[in-house]
Amino acid sequence: xxxxxxxxxxxxxxxSLCRALKAAGAVGSIxxxxxxxxxxxxxxxxxxxxxxxxxxAKAVSDADVIVVAVPVGAMPAxxxxxxxxxxxxxxxxxxxxxxxxxxxxxxxxxxxxESYFVPGHPIAGTEKNxxxxxxxxxxxxxxxILTPLEVTDPAATQVIHKMWQxxxxxxxxxxxEHHDExxxxxxxxxxxxxxxxxxxxxxxxxxxxxxxxAAGGFRDFTRIASSDPQMWHxxxxxxxxxxxxxxxxxxxxxxxxxxxIEDEDSATIKAxxxxxxxxxxxxx
Amino acid sequence: xxxxxxxxxxxxxxxSLCRALKAAGAVGSIxxxxxxxxxxxxxxxxxxxxxxxxxxAKAVSDADVIVVAVPVGAMPAxxxxxxxxxxxxxxxxxxxxxxxxxxxxxxxxxxxxESYFVPGHPIAGTEKNxxxxxxxxxxxxxxxILTPLEVTDPAATQVIHKMWQxxxxxxxxxxxEHHDExxxxxxxxxxxxxxxxxxxxxxxxxxxxxxxxAAGGFRDFTRIASSDPQMWHxxxxxxxxxxxxxxxxxxxxxxxxxxxIEDEDSATIKAxxxxxxxxxxxxx
Numbered sequence: 361x362x363x364x365x366x367x368x369x370x371x372x373x374x375x376s377l378c379r380a381l382k383a384a385g386a387v388g389s390i391x392x393x394x395x396x397x398x399x400x401x402x403x404x405x406x407x408x409x410x411x412x413x414x415x416x417a418k419a420v421s422d423a424d425v426i427v428v429a430v431p432v433g434a435m436p437a438x439x440x441x442x443x444x445x446x447x448x449x450x451x452x453x454x455x456x457x458x459x460x461x462x463x464x465x466x467x468x469x470x471x472x473x474e475s476y477f478v479p480g481h482p483i484a485g486t487e488k489n490x491x492x493x494x495x496x497x498x499x500x501x502x503x504x505i506l507t508p509l510e511v512t513d514p515a516a517t518q519v520i521h522k523m524w525q526x527x528x529x530x531x532x533x534x535x536x537e538h539h540d541e542x543x544x545x546x547x548x549x550x551x552x553x554x555x556x557x558x559x560x561x562x563x564x565x566x567x568x569x570x571x572x573x574a575a576g577g578f579r580d581f582t583r584i585a586s587s588d589p590q591m592w593h594x595x596x597x598x599x600x601x602x603x604x605x606x607x608x609x610x611x612x613x614x615x616x617x618x619x620x621i622e623d624e625d626s627a628t629i630k631a632x633x634x635x636x637x638x639x640x641x642x643x644x
Numbered sequence: 645x646x647x648x649x650x651x652x653x654x655x656x657x658x659x660s661l662c663r664a665l666k667a668a669g670a671v672g673s674i675x676x677x678x679x680x681x682x683x684x685x686x687x688x689x690x691x692x693x694x695x696x697x698x699x700x701a702k703a704v705s706d707a708d709v710i711v712v713a714v715p716v717g718a719m720p721a722x723x724x725x726x727x728x729x730x731x732x733x734x735x736x737x738x739x740x741x742x743x744x745x746x747x748x749x750x751x752x753x754x755x756x757x758e759s760y761f762v763p764g765h766p767i768a769g770t771e772k773n774x775x776x777x778x779x780x781x782x783x784x785x786x787x788x789i790l791t792p793l794e795v796t797d798p799a800a801t802q803v804i805h806k807m808w809q810x811x812x813x814x815x816x817x818x819x820x821e822h823h824d825e826x827x828x829x830x831x832x833x834x835x836x837x838x839x840x841x842x843x844x845x846x847x848x849x850x851x852x853x854x855x856x857x858a859a860g861g862f863r864d865f866t867r868i869a870s871s872d873p874q875m876w877h878x879x880x881x882x883x884x885x886x887x888x889x890x891x892x893x894x895x896x897x898x899x900x901x902x903x904x905i906e907d908e909d910s911a912t913i914k915a916x917x918x919x920x921x922x923x924x925x926x927x928x
Contacts, residue, residue, distance in 0.1 A: 483857055483859045484859060485859070485861065487861070502859065503856075503857065503859075505857070542850070542853060542854060542857050543857070545844075545845055545848065545854050546845070546854055546855070546857050546858040546859070546862050547858075547859065547861065547862065549841070550841065550861065550862055550865045550866075551861075552898070552901060552902075552905075553837060553841060553898065554865060554920075555901070555916060555917050555920040555921075556894065556897050556898045556901050556916070556920075557833070557834065557837060557894060557920075558920035558921075558923055558924050559897060559916050559919050559920040559923070560829075560890075560893050560894045560897045561829055561830065561923070562919050562920060562922075562923035563897075563919070564829065564893075566826070567923065567927075568927070569826060570826060570829050570830055571830070571923065571926075571927030571928060572787075572927070573767055573787065573789070573826050573827070573830050574830040574831075574927070574928065575767045575768060575769070575786065575787075575830070575831065577769070577771070577831065577834065577835075577867070577868045577871075578830050578831065578834055578928070579928050580864045580865070580867050580868070581834045581838060581864070581865055581867075581868055582834075582924050582928060583861070583864050583865075583924075584861045584864070584865055585920045585921060585924045586921055586924050586925055586928075587921070589914055589917035589918045589921055590914070592917055593910060593913045593914050593917060596905050596913060597905065597908055597910070597913075600905055600906070600908070603905065604902060604905060604906055606844075607898065607902045607905075608902075609844050609848075610840065610841060610844045611895065611898060611899065611902075613840050613843060613844045613847075614836070614837065614840045614891065614895060615895070617836060617839070617840050618836075618888060618891045618892075618895075621836075621880050621881065621884055621887065621888060621891075622884070622888055624881055624884070626877060626881070629877045629880060629881075630873055630874070630877050632839060632840070632843050633839050633873035633876055633877060634873045635843050635846050635847070636838075636839040636840075636841075636842035636843040636846060636869045637839075637842075637869060637870055637871070637873055638846075639842055639843070639845070639846035639851065639855065640842050640866050640867075640869050640870050641870055642855075643851075643852070643855030643856070643858070644855060644858065644862070644863050644866065644870075
């Protein structure tokens with residue numbers, strides 16, 4: 361049970377975590393914090409948070425757990441605003457989709473003494489955003505990856521571990537580097553590809569007609585291209601190296617496949633399609 | 645009302661069309677034809693077809709409408725087997741996802757006198773295949789593109805037009821070339837990308853772990869990579885030129901985006917993501 365939680369950024373992820381913890385009776389009170397008072401008022405109306413505060417220093421001052429749920433590009437500024445205002449024993453976590461850059465920012469701001477910081481990443485979301493899209497079941501049976509640092513107090517990690525379990529999630533620990541490699545492959549690369557594909561079509565002369573003949577498969581395939589551009593801009597830069605490595609691997613594989621199609625090399629085409637189908641049917 | 649319909653290839657598409665026409669009372673009897681008697685027996689058991697025949701010449705001989713619903717690579721052989729066995733006034737159509745190569749095969753086999761041939765393509769399907777996966781509502785409010793030839797008898801086109809309307813579809817006419825360009829962009833390219841992406845991950849050392857951390861967005865994104873490899877192999881070769889052109893366009897756009905990420909060129913990244921999101925939200 362968390363007596364007082366401070367949620368910085370009450371959008372899809374932050375709002376859904378608030379709802380889940382309230383539904384589970386795992387939190388006493390929640391103060392929301394963010395830049396837009398209208399959105400925070402709406403979050404109070406929806407019962408997602410109990411109160412709000414636009415001054416970060418005030419918002420965090422009496423919280424036992426602080427969750428930073430803003431786009432990763434905004435995290436350094438949030439850390440700077442928090443610094444020196446946490447009460448003793450408070451635990452800090454975040455929900456950023458890239459961990460290396462967030463950990464680096466925390467180290468730069470907090471000076472390497474961030475024993476109370478537990479970096480985290482819930483592998484859940486939809487293409488929607490904002491508190492209106494939040495729902496308590498978002499993390500149900502989904503995975504949350506924690507990447508505790510060498511300096512992180514195991515007791516702090518335990519608090520965040522229990523918080524996510526209360527929200528219905530399965531909690532796993534990975535190293536920061538490993539997290540960023542895996543997410544570059546399974547999430548960041550697919551988003552970049554989806555955006556690039558839809559943009560390719562959108563830039564064609566007959567764009568209206570192109571989309572008119574797109575069937576259900578295309579809608580599923582491109583759903584993630586409706587995700588928040590600012591958020592994904594931040595993730596691409598935050599996980600730049602691992603992402604560029606994955607784009608290179610994928611581009612080479614696509615070029616090989618194009619070559620096989622050009623050469624009418626049926627064996628290679630079928631081997632590629634079969635390997636992909638088997639992997640997807642087995643693992644997804 | 646079609647008195648007797650011959651369905652060559654009773655899989656997802658062929659089976660669903662049979663079910664839809666029966667549900668609408670738009671067909672008298674249906675004879676199924678294919679290579680696998682077990683599958684055809686199953687189709688009779690399921691009530692999808694009334695009887696079956698493994699000899700194509702016999703199957704088509706008393707049919708008013710013949711629908712060829714086999715992978716596009718198998719169509720030339722089907723046309724050759726049909727030749728000379730259609731009864732006078734019979735109408736022939738197909739459901740191939742690429743039209744140029746099908747039309748060329750028909751011309752070569754039938755000698756340019758195929759006034760009874762109405763090339764068609766229902767823009768519908770799932771990643772599943774086989775008659776077990778077929779259902780009567782598959783074409784409900786979906787588009788069917790007909791690409792009648794100069795030699796095609798308008799009365800024949802009308803028969804196929806009404807058949808698809810009875811199955812619940814909206815029928816549109818396009819030229820063969822235009823069809824193939826639009827489908828390369830909206831269907832064939834996305835399938836090739838999905839196969840290539842899943843294969844890139846499947847070939848990585850930590851494949852099991854990669855897929856373990858893939859979330860819902862990834863499952864949606866890669867669903868089309870579970871499609872039938874043989875069918876998509878055929879489509880890639882059948883629409884090779886238009887598809888290769890689209891792969892080239894997409895690869896250049898992806899390379900530009902990778903360059904922008906490498907250079908941390910926020911303006912270009914955000915412009916690309918915003919254009920894509922707007923197009924998808926507007927059209928899909």
